[in-house]
Structure formats: structure tokens, C-alpha cells
Amino acid sequence: MQSHYLPLIRSQTPLVHCMTNLVVTNFSANGLLALGASPFMSVTPEEITEIQNFAQALLINIGTINEADVKAMLIAGKAANKAGVPVVLDPVGVGATAFRQKIIKQLLAEINFAVIRGNAAEIAFLAGINWQGKGVDAVTGGDAADLSRLAKTVAQKYRCVTALSGEIDFISDGRNVRQIQNGTTLFRKVTGSGCLLGAVIGAFLGVAQPADYFAACIEACAVYAVAGELAAQDLSRETGTFAVNFIDRLGTIDALQLADKARISKI
Secondary structure, X not given: OOOOOHHHHHHHOOEEEEEOOOOOHHHHHHHHHHHOOEEXXXXXXXXXXXXXXXXOEEEEEOOOOOHHHHHHHHHHHHHHHHHOOOEEEEOOOOOOOHHHHHHHHHHHHHOOOOEEEEOXXXXXXXXXXXXXXXXXXXXXXXXXXXXHHHHHHHHHHHOOEEEEOOOOEEXXXXXXXXXXXXXXXXXXXXXXHHHHHHHHHHXXXXXXXXXXXXXXXXXXXXXXXXXHHHHOOOOOOOHHHHHHHHXXXXXXXXXXXXXXXXXXXXX
């Protein structure tokens, strides 16, 4: 694929305000820095409205959610909507507990999201379809048609772009679906790999126009998956090495590598 947004990230350094979980804060910040974006990690109510005045994107991730964070996320999300800042939602483990389900319902009712990124189990829950999952992990299952339908259903339901990530990624704007057949199974062995993808999507949205969010999300997922593929070369179970290699690859991946290696097709 031809890269439109990766060069813009590196020339414009978009600021991504990450309201993310405690487990992944450092990994997400370092990943954004490597990519060429600027992370701002805050859930402080006293400043989150002001941040939307200079942020280029907002990520809301419910991985280690509590009531205080929910209040801050609602304030930030509404302020971002008012300021025209794109908001990405990562509904981590939404099907696992009644509390998470209540929180996601509230967030979706009060904030307009540009992109929802999740694994198969999380996206299936939002689609209202029964799917087997445990905790914050997706399980394998479902063919391409099933997963494509999940992504498309959620995109239509919430009028956004949906990125369903897994062994194959499916991205939909509610009408069209693209699948990306890149990546590595080592992603599943590094905590926060999916959460960082949500932040990376925010960076790509931050240099795109609203009409182009679908294309920007496709490129974000392709860059991420190809970087993972490159990082996993010559590795088998060296997950610690992979995590470091992956951050390095996010910093070095370029348009030529993306054009050469990205395997993207229509569904």
C-alpha cells in the first residue's frame, strides 16, 4: 500500500492524549515516541479539558478502570468532541464483568468515537453477538466472513470506524471492509500490544481529515502489523526481545517497507 499518513506523523508529531490503563502506560508512550508522535498520559480531571485544546487525538482505554477514571474520561471525551479532536475507544475486556459493560454503555452513549479498536470478543460484545472470550484476551475462532461481519456491524451501530485486531485484522467504516494479513503470534505474548495499537491509531487520525479516518485506520493497522512481522524475524519464543525489537521497528518502518510487505485486501 502507499503510505499517506506515516510521513505526516513524523513531520507533524501529533500529540495523542492517552487515558489508558496502568499496565500499558510506559509501553504505549514509548511506542508513540518511536513512531514519531507525542504522548500525553493524564487522567487528571483538572487538566483534561484543557488538553483537548492542543491534542490531535484522544485515546480512552478501560483496561484498569475505576469510577474516578470514568468521570475523567467522560469530561475529556465530550471536550474532544467539542474541539473536533478524534476519539479512539479500546473497550478492554468489556464482556468480562458487569461493571465494564455498564461503563462502556455510558461512554458510548455520551461520546462520539471516531474509531473503536478491540479483539474479536470485545467487538462481538459491542455487536450484541455471543462470542467466547476470557478476561481481556480474545480467543481464536470465526472465519473471515464472521469477523468481517462483526467489524461492519459495530461500525454501523456506532457510526464509526471499527478495527478488529487479531491474527488477521478487519477494519470497517460500516460499508467497506479491509483485511490485513500481516503480524505475528508474538503479539499475544506481550501485554499491551493491542492497547498500543489504539494509541497508534490515534496518531494516524491526528494527521488525517475526518473523511479519511477509514484510510488512516487501515494504514495505522498495516504499519503496526508489518512492524510486528519485521520485529519477529528470526525469533520463536523470545518475547522480551520481540517487545524491544517492535518498538525499534515502529521507529524505523518506512513507506517502502509498507508498500512491499503490507497484505491488504477487500472483503
